[in-house]
Amino acid sequence: MMEFEADVIRCLEVLRSGGTILYPTDTVWGLGCDATNPEAVARIYALKKRPENKALIVLVTEEQDVLKYVAAPDLALFDHLKTRAKPTTVVYEGAIGFADNLTASDGSIAIRICQDSFCRHLIKRFGKPIVSTSANSSGEPTPTHFFEVSANIRAGVDYVVQHRQSDTQPAASSSVIRWENGQPIILRP
Numbered sequence: 695m696m697e698f699e700a701d702v703i704r705c706l707e708v709l710r711s712g713g714t715i716l717y718p719t720d721t722v723w724g725l726g727c728d729a730t731n732p733e734a735v736a737r738i739y740a741l742k743k744r745p746e747n748k749a750l751i752v753l754v755t756e757e758q759d760v761l762k763y764v765a766a767p768d769l770a771l772f773d774h775l776k777t778r779a780k781p782t783t784v785v786y787e788g789a790i791g792f793a794d795n796l797t798a799s800d801g802s803i804a805i806r807i808c809q810d811s812f813c814r815h816l817i818k819r820f821g822k823p824i825v826s827t828s829a830n831s832s833g834e835p836t837p838t839h840f841f842e843v844s845a846n847i848r849a850g851v852d853y854v855v856q857h858r859q860s861d862t863q864p865a866a867s868s869s870v871i872r873w874e875n876g877q878p879i880i881l882r883p
Contacts, residue, residue, distance in 0.1 A: 729792050782871060
């Protein structure tokens with residue numbers, strides 16, 4: 695049995711019921727929910743005190759997931775992502791199947807193919823993309839490990855994952871790019 699199996703089971707119950715979670719990702723601790731559930735997405739925006747016109751990131755596990763949720767991405771992008779050392783989020787045009795309040799006004803969506811084993815197990819077993827936004831109120835510093843996550847954020851979710859809470863190795867946010875004409879445009883290094 696995996697060290698985080700109990701966390702995965704509890705997260706699945708919460709996500710399936712439209713709830714929110716606080717969980718470790720391949721970057722910083724994140725606030726998460728079902729990326730296809732508009733009520734759950736609204737709860738994340740409210741908890742972060744973030745305007746809904748500022749889009750959130752979504753995690754998936756495979757290139758095929760991107761193909762399922764994005765209209766006609768340039769496949770050359772996937773080769774580029776394999777060359778990047780840092781976790782990289784991509785802003786894609788033509789989001790399909792996400793909660794309406796999750797996509798940007800221009801129909802784009804920010805997606806990261808996550809390599810973290812906990813996240814990969816959770817997302818694969820959930821069967822849908824999961825929202826991943828830093829576990830802080832809008833405008834506040836991004837926490838670099840669990841102990842920097844504020845009490846109001848911890849109390850505001852339906853489940854706090856136990857896995858990796860004691861990890862004090864500072865984490866950093868992902869790079870963010872947009873892919874245009876076969877080239878990466880760096881939005882966040």
